[in-house]
Amino acid sequence: MTAASVLSVESVTKVFSGAGKPDLVALEDVSFSVGDGEFVAIVGASGSGKSTLLRIIDGLLPATSGAVRVGGEAVTHPGFDRAMVFQQDCLLPWKTVLDNVAYGLVIGGAKIADAHETARRFVQMAGLTGFEHHYPHQLSGGMRQRVNVARALAVNPRILLLDEPFAALDAQTREIMQGELLNIWSESRTTVVLITHQIEEAVFLSDRVVVFSARPGSVREEIPVPLPRPRTMEMKRSEVFVSLVDRVWRLIEHEVRKAVEEGMA
Amino acid sequence: MGSISGLLDFLESKGRAAATARLLLSVAFVLVVWEAVASVVESRLLIVPPLEVAQALSEESASGALWTNAVATIGAVAISFPIAALIGISVGLALASSRFLALTAGPLLTALNSVPVIALAPLFIAWLGLGFASKFVIVTIFSMFPILVTTEVGLRATDRHLVEAARSFNASYWQIFRTVTLPFALPFIISGIRVGWARALVAIIVAEFFGAFAGFGFAILAAGQSFDTAVLLAYVILLGILGLSGSLFFEWLERRLAPWRQDQ
Numbered sequence: 129m130t131a132a133s134v135l136s137v138e139s140v141t142k143v144f145s146g147a148g149k150p151d152l153v154a155l156e157d158v159s160f161s162v163g164d165g166e167f168v169a170i171v172g173a174s175g176s177g178k179s180t181l182l183r184i185i186d187g188l189l190p191a192t193s194g195a196v197r198v199g200g201e202a203v204t205h206p207g208f209d210r211a212m213v214f215q216q217d218c219l220l221p222w223k224t225v226l227d228n229v230a231y232g233l234v235i236g237g238a239k240i241a242d243a244h245e246t247a248r249r250f251v252q253m254a255g256l257t258g259f260e261h262h263y264p265h266q267l268s269g270g271m272r273q274r275v276n277v278a279r280a281l282a283v284n285p286r287i288l289l290l291d292e293p294f295a296a297l298d299a300q301t302r303e304i305m306q307g308e309l310l311n312i313w314s315e316s317r318t319t320v321v322l323i324t325h326q327i328e329e330a331v332f333l334s335d336r337v338v339v340f341s342a343r344p345g346s347v348r349e350e351i352p353v354p355l356p357r358p359r360t361m362e363m364k365r366s367e368v369f370v371s372l373v374d375r376v377w378r379l380i381e382h383e384v385r386k387a388v389e390e391g392m393a
Numbered sequence: 394m395g396s397i398s399g400l401l402d403f404l405e406s407k408g409r410a411a412a413t414a415r416l417l418l419s420v421a422f423v424l425v426v427w428e429a430v431a432s433v434v435e436s437r438l439l440i441v442p443p444l445e446v447a448q449a450l451s452e453e454s455a456s457g458a459l460w461t462n463a464v465a466t467i468g469a470v471a472i473s474f475p476i477a478a479l480i481g482i483s484v485g486l487a488l489a490s491s492r493f494l495a496l497t498a499g500p501l502l503t504a505l506n507s508v509p510v511i512a513l514a515p516l517f518i519a520w521l522g523l524g525f526a527s528k529f530v531i532v533t534i535f536s537m538f539p540i541l542v543t544t545e546v547g548l549r550a551t552d553r554h555l556v557e558a559a560r561s562f563n564a565s566y567w568q569i570f571r572t573v574t575l576p577f578a579l580p581f582i583i584s585g586i587r588v589g590w591a592r593a594l595v596a597i598i599v600a601e602f603f604g605a606f607a608g609f610g611f612a613i614l615a616a617g618q619s620f621d622t623a624v625l626l627a628y629v630i631l632l633g634i635l636g637l638s639g640s641l642f643f644e645w646l647e648r649r650l651a652p653w654r655q656d657q
Contacts (some may be wrong), residue, residue, distance in 0.1 A: 179575070186559075186561050187563075188557060188560055188561060205563065206560060206561050206562065206563040207563055208562075208563065210561075211561070211562075212558070212561040214554060214557070214558055214561075216554045217554070218554050218555060218557070218558035220555060220572070220573065222574070222576045222651065231559075231562065231572070232562040235559070235564045235568055236562065236563070237563045237573070283562065
């Protein structure tokens with residue numbers, strides 16, 4: 129663990145035990161750390177407990193054993209040093225874009241006027257100026273996810289947690305959103321932990337890819353991404369990019385195939 | 394042809410003018426059919442043409458009977474229904490927030506709801522007498538159930554992803570209730586109130602049938618027994634207007650409180 133690490137996951141194990149069901153070990157002895165301002169992507173086959181880990185980092189779920197520390201402090205519940213962007217549409221349908229972006233601030237006790245002022249900045253940052261008073265159902269899927277990102281960033285978190293943020297979007301929108309996420313991120317330079325099952329996305333966005341193995345989820349390998357920033361679409365065709373994607377794919381290929389077969393069985 | 398399709402487009406459009414036009418059109422249609430049937434059917438015991446009903450209405454109004462009855466009926470509903478809504482929402486809230494309550498009291502309430510409570514009206518009147526108390530109890534019990542059920546369903550239906558997102562901002566239980574669960578349930582609750590309103594009108598009439606000194610139900614029964622079909626229909630029409638205006642009011646309320654549901 130380096131001195132600059134802002135997030136450290138220390139031997140986290142998560143066991144789900146339900147009455148009458150065998151215990152399910154979702155995560156086993158997961159350890160890694162994330163440096164200040166670093167963009168880390170976690171990839172793995174479905175069933176590798178990625179989402180569970182993100183919820184433990186956010187404080188939504190307790191770890192069965194082990195600890196998550198943010199800036200040295202053990203995480204016990206959700207807090208404003210972390211903010212999460214969910215996969216699904218998690219915007220409040222009865223609130224406007226501005227009110228949705230201000231939501232976290234208001235929950236945290238900010239005055240409405242102050243929260244709106246901050247929210248307006250992040251609405252602008254997310255490229256949604258002019259849509260402040262629209263309701264979520266009046267926006268496209270890509271725009272809704274930008275509101276989601278803006279809502280998380282508005283509380284000024286030390287760590288931004290992204291749970292498959294673009295999974296519900298079509299392929300083209302997804303490409304565009306990856307670029308836009310990097311633009312927004314380059315302005316805030318928050319520490320980011322991204323969960324995705326898309327290897328290209330992980331490599332393109334991150335400084336380091338943490339590859340998970342499945343059932344139980346554990347860290348298989350950490351792969352640094354030496355691509356320079358700012359990242360451009362052309363880099364996706366570079367040799368470094370392609371070989372990195374290939375390397376990650378080889379690490380999880382067996383488990384992905386197994387998951388697919390189990391899905392079909 | 395063009396003007397007819399233009400008229401149809403107007404009638405199907407949004408807006409207050411089109412809604413008013415639709416209402417007038419359907420009222421006119423009913424009046425025309427009514428007049429036509431009344432001109433074929435000879436017996437004035439079976440049906441009375443619209444104009445005679447209007448006349449009966451103005452006579453009732455002039456004699457003051459209309460106002461006595463209106464005060465009795467509307468007064469009873471105006472007091473009973475808000476209390477029924479309050480009880481329905483409170484019990485629905487309790488059932489949605491406590492698993493224990495839902496499991497123990499839930500089946501009992503379902504059973505009570507499936508019993509035609511209205512059939513117990515004579516019993517309530519025997520207990521509570523012919524005055525306001527029996528009307529109050531009958532209206533309250535009969536109209537609170539749909540409100541209770543939709544409140545519980547609405548609160549339980551809340552998207553768990555929305556709750557999780559609120560929790561990730563470290564929202565307290567009360568904050569989640571206030572900013573997520575309750576707004577989500579609101580349209581459900583209002584639709585329960587709309588159904589409840591219709592049932593409240595049925596309940597008040599039944600209560601007044603079985604025993605009352607005044608009210609629309611009392612007047613309808615009295616008119617029926619003296620074969621005065623014009624007066625009977627006059628009061629039925631007033632009830633219809635009461636039901637419709639309540640329904641329109643709650644629709645308006647839903648639009649005000651849940652604007653995001655309009656163009657979904």
